[in-house]
Amino acid sequence: MTLRNRWRKTLSYFMLSLTGVCAVVAVSLLFLILGILVYNGWRSVDWNFFTKLPKPPGEPGGGMANAIVGSLEIILLATIMGLPVGFMAGVYLSEFGGKTFAFLIRYMADLLNGVPSIVIGIFVWTVVVRRFHFSAYAGGIALALILIPITARSTEQFMTMVPQTLREGALALGASKWRAIATVVVPAAYRGIATGMILGVARISGETAPLLFTSLNNQFWGGGLSDQTASLPMMVYTHATAPYDDWHRQAWAAGLVLLFGVLLANIAARLILSRGIAVQK
Amino acid sequence: MSPNEYMTMGTANLPSASSAAGKPVGQQGKLKAVNLNFYYGAYQALHNISLDVPANRITALIGPSGCGKSTFLRTLNRISETIRNTRVEGEILLDDENVMNVDVTLLRRRVGMVFQKSNPFPKSIFDNVAYGLKVNGFRGRLAEAVEKSLKRAALWEEVKDKLHKSAYALSGGQQQRLCIARALAVDPEVLLLDEPCSALDPIATAKIEDLLFTLKDQCTIVIVTHNMQQAARVADRTGFFLLGKLIEYNTTEIIFKTPTRQETEDYITGRFG
Amino acid sequence: MSAPPPTGARALILRLRSGDEVARLITLTFASTILLVTAGLVYELWSTSSLSRHKFGLGFLTSSSWDPVTGQFGALPFIYGTVVTSAIALIIAVPVGLGAAIFLAELAPARLSSAFTFFIELLAAVPSVIYGVLAMFTLVPLMRDYVDPFLKKTLGFLPIFSGTIFGYGYLTAGAILAIMTLPFIISISREALLEVPVEQREAALALGATRWESTWQAVVPWARLGIFGSVFLALARALGETMAVTMVIGNDPAIHASLFSPGYAIAAILANEFTEATGDIYLQSLICLGLVLFLLTIVINALARLLIIATTRRGSAHP
Numbered sequence: 046m047t048l049r050n051r052w053r054k055t056l057s058y059f060m061l062s063l064t065g066v067c068a069v070v071a072v073s074l075l076f077l078i079l080g081i082l083v084y085n086g087w088r089s090v091d092w093n094f095f096t097k098l099p100k101p102p103g104e105p106g107g108g109m110a111n112a113i114v115g116s117l118e119i120i121l122l123a124t125i126m127g128l129p130v131g132f133m134a135g136v137y138l139s140e141f142g143g144k145t146f147a148f149l150i151r152y153m154a155d156l157l158n159g160v161p162s163i164v165i166g167i168f169v170w171t172v173v174v175r176r177f178h179f180s181a182y183a184g185g186i187a188l189a190l191i192l193i194p195i196t197a198r199s200t201e202q203f204m205t206m207v208p209q210t211l212r213e214g215a216l217a218l219g220a221s222k223w224r225a226i227a228t229v230v231v232p233a234a235y236r237g238i239a240t241g242m243i244l245g246v247a248r249i250s251g252e253t254a255p256l257l258f259t260s261l262n263n264q265f266w267g268g269g270l271s272d273q274t275a276s277l278p279m280m281v282y283t284h285a286t287a288p289y290d291d292w293h294r295q296a297w298a299a300g301l302v303l304l305f306g307v308l309l310a311n312i313a314a315r316l317i318l319s320r321g322i323a324v325q326k
Numbered sequence: 327m328s329p330n331e332y333m334t335m336g337t338a339n340l341p342s343a344s345s346a347a348g349k350p351v352g353q354q355g356k357l358k359a360v361n362l363n364f365y366y367g368a369y370q371a372l373h374n375i376s377l378d379v380p381a382n383r384i385t386a387l388i389g390p391s392g393c394g395k396s397t398f399l400r401t402l403n404r405i406s407e408t409i410r411n412t413r414v415e416g417e418i419l420l421d422d423e424n425v426m427n428v429d430v431t432l433l434r435r436r437v438g439m440v441f442q443k444s445n446p447f448p449k450s451i452f453d454n455v456a457y458g459l460k461v462n463g464f465r466g467r468l469a470e471a472v473e474k475s476l477k478r479a480a481l482w483e484e485v486k487d488k489l490h491k492s493a494y495a496l497s498g499g500q501q502q503r504l505c506i507a508r509a510l511a512v513d514p515e516v517l518l519l520d521e522p523c524s525a526l527d528p529i530a531t532a533k534i535e536d537l538l539f540t541l542k543d544q545c546t547i548v549i550v551t552h553n554m555q556q557a558a559r560v561a562d563r564t565g566f567f568l569l570g571k572l573i574e575y576n577t578t579e580i581i582f583k584t585p586t587r588q589e590t591e592d593y594i595t596g597r598f599g
Numbered sequence: 600m601s602a603p604p605p606t607g608a609r610a611l612i613l614r615l616r617s618g619d620e621v622a623r624l625i626t627l628t629f630a631s632t633i634l635l636v637t638a639g640l641v642y643e644l645w646s647t648s649s650l651s652r653h654k655f656g657l658g659f660l661t662s663s664s665w666d667p668v669t670g671q672f673g674a675l676p677f678i679y680g681t682v683v684t685s686a687i688a689l690i691i692a693v694p695v696g697l698g699a700a701i702f703l704a705e706l707a708p709a710r711l712s713s714a715f716t717f718f719i720e721l722l723a724a725v726p727s728v729i730y731g732v733l734a735m736f737t738l739v740p741l742m743r744d745y746v747d748p749f750l751k752k753t754l755g756f757l758p759i760f761s762g763t764i765f766g767y768g769y770l771t772a773g774a775i776l777a778i779m780t781l782p783f784i785i786s787i788s789r790e791a792l793l794e795v796p797v798e799q800r801e802a803a804l805a806l807g808a809t810r811w812e813s814t815w816q817a818v819v820p821w822a823r824l825g826i827f828g829s830v831f832l833a834l835a836r837a838l839g840e841t842m843a844v845t846m847v848i849g850n851d852p853a854i855h856a857s858l859f860s861p862g863y864a865i866a867a868i869l870a871n872e873f874t875e876a877t878g879d880i881y882l883q884s885l886i887c888l889g890l891v892l893f894l895l896t897i898v899i900n901a902l903a904r905l906l907i908i909a910t911t912r913r914g915s916a917h918p
Contacts, residue, residue, distance in 0.1 A: 057811035067698030133629035159900035161839025217439035218458035223622035251726025254841040
């Protein structure tokens with residue numbers, strides 16, 4: 046073997062091993078992140094965490110009950126507002142859309158998907174908060190605006206995957222178009238659609254930036270949905286950036302709980318999808 | 327029969343397909359095409375088709391790939407409308423009534439279709455057969471109607487113990503018979519079959535051909551097939567399509583033994599297609 | 600002969616009665632909200648930054664003063680910070696991401712590849728604020744005590760690696776951004792590489808190329824449009840990433856050459872100062888910054904999508 050060939054072979058072996066290293070590094074990042082969070086946070090995730098309100102720095106026994114409830118409230122608002130709209134838009138794009146209008150909507154949905162969430166927050170601030178005040182509703186609206194284009198595109202994606210012959214089979218039996226869609230096409234695509242929805246909700250539940258100017262945060266229970274409301278992501282942010290060690294501890298705990306919830310939803314969604322899409326090819 | 331009348335009927339009163347609701351047995355003109363032209367956008371796929379389908383007979387449409395026979399079949403129950411940018415010129419008459427004047431969902435209850443590749447819904451066997459009944463507002467006893475359809479499709483014995491299993495658990499041939507049962511459930515007067523056996527093995531094919539014989543007493547059947555032997559076996563009348571035109575249409579015996587057109591003879595003897 | 604088919608009003612009523620037209624209108628209405636929101640977004644950003652736009656004009660983009668007291672606002676330090684941190688992120692993430700993608704698409708057996716991809720996609724689901732916490736308490740000490748001094752010692756003659764080390768700054772922000780954008784580069788590049796027909800690699804191997812040469816010189820170039828697309832997509836995400844950057848960039852509204860020094864990014868100053876802004880010109884300048892960010896991300900995203908669409912459409916036709 047010539048020297049040049051030996052060099053080429055060595056280089057090949059080296060570069061390919063390097064790619065393996067890159068892959069291992071990438072995957073281990075996930076476990077590293079989980080590990081660091083668990084290490085720093087698990088001691089603070091106790092009964093108090095889930096049931097008590099935050100205490101001033103230095104006082105032990107505080108928790109983030111208001112943030113957990115607040116997050117759930119805001120996410121629920123966003124889900125109620127965003128999922129049906131996104132779903133219907135996706136149905137339109139896949140089943141009814143003409144050429145130009147559907148193209149326009151698709152383009153705008155992709156555009157919205159790419160807008161930084163903080164800009165969405167500013168938008169909701171100018172439209173809602175300026176006229177009313179900081180509230181859970183505003184936070185919910187901001188998150189809904191993020192959820193709608195995601196849901197629309199993923200619903201469309203899974204509905205178009207349903208073979209045309211299934212639609213024709215329903216129509217040939219005398220079903221009207223909307224009936225065929227509701228009783229055959231949507232059930233055929235429901236796994237993918239559900240997955241897309243779960244992933245979307247998981248995504249918005251971790252978002253902080255849109256809440257910065259809409260629902261703000263709250264150290265107490267607050268006055269209901271039309272008042273500024275605590276949320277887990279905001280708590281993580283405010284507690285991590287504060288100068289108290291005690292609050293840093295709480296930030297780790299909140300971060301751990303938040304990450305746990307988000308990852309759980311993601312894993313569940315992906316497992317649902319991998320069980321198979323309910324249509325035989 | 328109006329949609330309202332149908333919806334208030336009980337099991338006993340589903341009309342039998344032919345004699346009550348249309349032409350007497352064997353009479354010409356159950357389903358007629360008159361100067362039918364069909365366009366995909368600017369492309370003309372069917373040229374001036376005029377065809378008379380007799381009641382309670384099996385009519386086969388043959389021809390090489392792309393000759394327009396499937397396209398023609400799909401205009402008969404207006405399922406061609408699901409594709410954008412298509413245009414129909416001329417008339418299609420069901421019992422002398424223009425199908426464009428009839429509500430399309432009602433038309434499709436009277437003219438059923440079975441597709442080339444079986445397309446059962448992702449539901450149970452029972453729900454598949456019941457689907458057309460539910461959608462058309464059937465008020466009678468569903469289980470009886472489903473059993474009756476599955477018997478007509480010669481599938482009942484094989485599935486009676488697993489009606490609530492998924493339709494996808496069946497074999498290819500069984501799935502196609504399920505689709506036939508599903509189409510029969512709404513008691514159509516006409517049944518259109520688009521190459522129903524092309525994806526099936528010879529045994530399954532034979533079962534379905536036998537089925538068609540038993541069905542033609544209750545139903546008018548139009549079958550598209552690229553298998554000439556199949557047409558020769560089952561059909562009373564045969565139409566030969568080529569390049570979007572109906573070249574010749576006559577009794578099966580004449581088409582296969584003494585065709586009058588050269589193109590027909592070339593196709594029959596295997597010179598092309 | 601029979602009656603002609605109904606036209607015009609009668610046809611419309613027939614369609615309405617069947618419920619299909621109603622369904623179409625309902626879903627159309629919901630779909631239009633997407634248009635409305637987008638239009639509203641652009642309108643609001645544009646109109647509520649009008650004061651600032653009229654006062655500063657295009658000079659807003661080139662001025663580097665940010666002084667709420669005197670009412671002078673310029674976007675340059677923030678654009679600079681956003682660009683620099685994103686560039687750092689890409690410089691780190693693209694090689695690592697491409698390497699990992701190559702491994703997953705070309706070398707790893709299918710099950711290992713799926714498992715790894717599963718975990719990497721989970722990485723993309725980690726919220727930004729969690730990355731921020733990790734960056735603040737884990738990455739900053741790491742950079743400050745090990746990485747930065749090392750860089751300063753070895754490459755300190757370069758202006759970008761000179762200056763005081765704080766831990767918070769462009770480099771740290773870029774590093775956490777790199778970790779955040781890595782999963783996108785990997786998953787999209789991997790899909791682009793999987794699309795390459797196996798004949799390409801085989802042709803190179805048959806000519807005597809080593810495994811690496813066939814991968815690098817035949818497979819990767821074929822997928823380059825999709826890979827570039829993934830880079831642009833990652834860039835778009837990096838530009839808009841808010842929380843993690845805000846927590847470690849140091850919040851200094853000035854331009855610095857050294858990567859060790861604190862700086863600022865558009866998303867970061869919005870996060871920090873938006874609710875504190877007093878006075879119209881201050882607030883509107885911030886919103887103007889938001890508008891700049893919005894336009895930047897739209898352009899980059901559009902480019903990214905064009906590239907990714909070009910890959911899937913070109914298929915085998917290859918320039």
